[in-house]
Amino acid sequence: MKFRILSALSVSAMLSLPALAQLPRIVVEGAGAPQVFAQFADAVAAAQPNDKIYISGGTFTYTSNLQITKPLHVIGAGIHPDSTQVTGVTTLQQTGGNTAQPLRIMDAASGSTFTGIRFVSLDAQQGSYALYFGTTNANDDVADVVFQRCWFQGRVYLGLSGGTLIPTTTAFDECVFMGPLDAEGRSAVFTRCIISNGVNTITLTGLAGSSAVENCVVLGTIQSCNGVSIRNSFLRSNGGYASFSCANCTFQNNLTPSATVTNTSPGAVLINNLVNVDPSTVFVSETDGFYQITDNLHMAPGSPGIGFATDGNDIGIHGTAAPYKPGAVPFNPHFRQATIAGGTNTNGELPVNIRVAAQPN
Secondary structure (H helix, E strand, O other), rough: EEEEEEEEHHHHHHHHHHHHHHOOEEEEOOOOOOOOOOOOHHHHOOOOOOOOEEEEEEEEEEEEOOEEEOOOEEEEEOOOOHHHHOOOEEEEEEOOOOOOOOOOEEHHHHEEEEEEEEOOOOOOOOEEEEEEEEEOOOOOOOOOOOOEEEEEEEEEOOOOOOOOOOOOEEEEEEHHHHHHHOOOOOOOOOOOOOOOOOOOOOOOOEOOOOOOOEEEEEEOOOEEEEEEEOOOOEEEOOEEEEEEEEOOOOOOOOOOOOOOEEEEEOOOOOOOOOOOOOHHHOOEEEOOOOOOOOOOOOOOOOOOOOOOOOOOOOOOOOOOOOOHHHHHHOOOOEEEEEEOOOOOOOOOOOOOOEEEEEEOO
């Protein structure tokens, strides 16, 4: 993690910092001159294809069924309170309509990227909709969209029922899902993600094609997938199996408290998985099967997941050569901490210490 400390800045510069925190803004930058907006929908409408939209900390609402119809690169201030103490987390939340009318990403928006954003359903409930691809079968073939260090509070759908499997895929990297994801027969790749609808629920369903779940923590059941690679992950359910009806899927080097890795899954390949694992021995802090932001998902001392992954690292989000970052620090530089004196010193200077962090990988 890279840090910079800045001190003894001018009064005018320092007075601008609290002002920014109190007045959330969105900046569109790209093809034309930079533009500043207060509403997310206005920023989306003004942006040109492949423009960047920078969103400050704060909650930005949008009306139901807002559509993104061009490739955009949307960058927030972060999703975790620990790494956004100055700005606050960036939240996009539906207002108005009903709980099945969230933000829509259309096929014309293929190639978009999103980082450091919380997508929240109308009522912030896990059973409501937080994000949807398309509005009809004619416009839901979204391809090559990337979500990095994003949070989804509610259901996520990667298309409509009966959609056509396309060879390109959606990527989720170091994301948190508080609610189920239904791929609707699409392909997606999940790396170092927390996928949590809770024990004894369906958490991940409908994956097909070149899909993969790598170094994830899955709190719930994986169901009705086809040809998916699932490895180096913790798979928790409250029943006798960790997955159900996952035909031709490969399960490798996973841990599960269940007695069976998969049930009713013709063609499934099982390689070096551990079953009947005591969940209280796996993580430093996670025992109830429901994710809380205070959970610590590092491997506990003596955990069976230590060094158990196929690459010799730990299973779960803190494995791989590039582990999940504590605090989900955004890729873009951001204010981590600001200490501003109550008055000037004897030299007429306003003492200030600002901590800026950037986490590129």
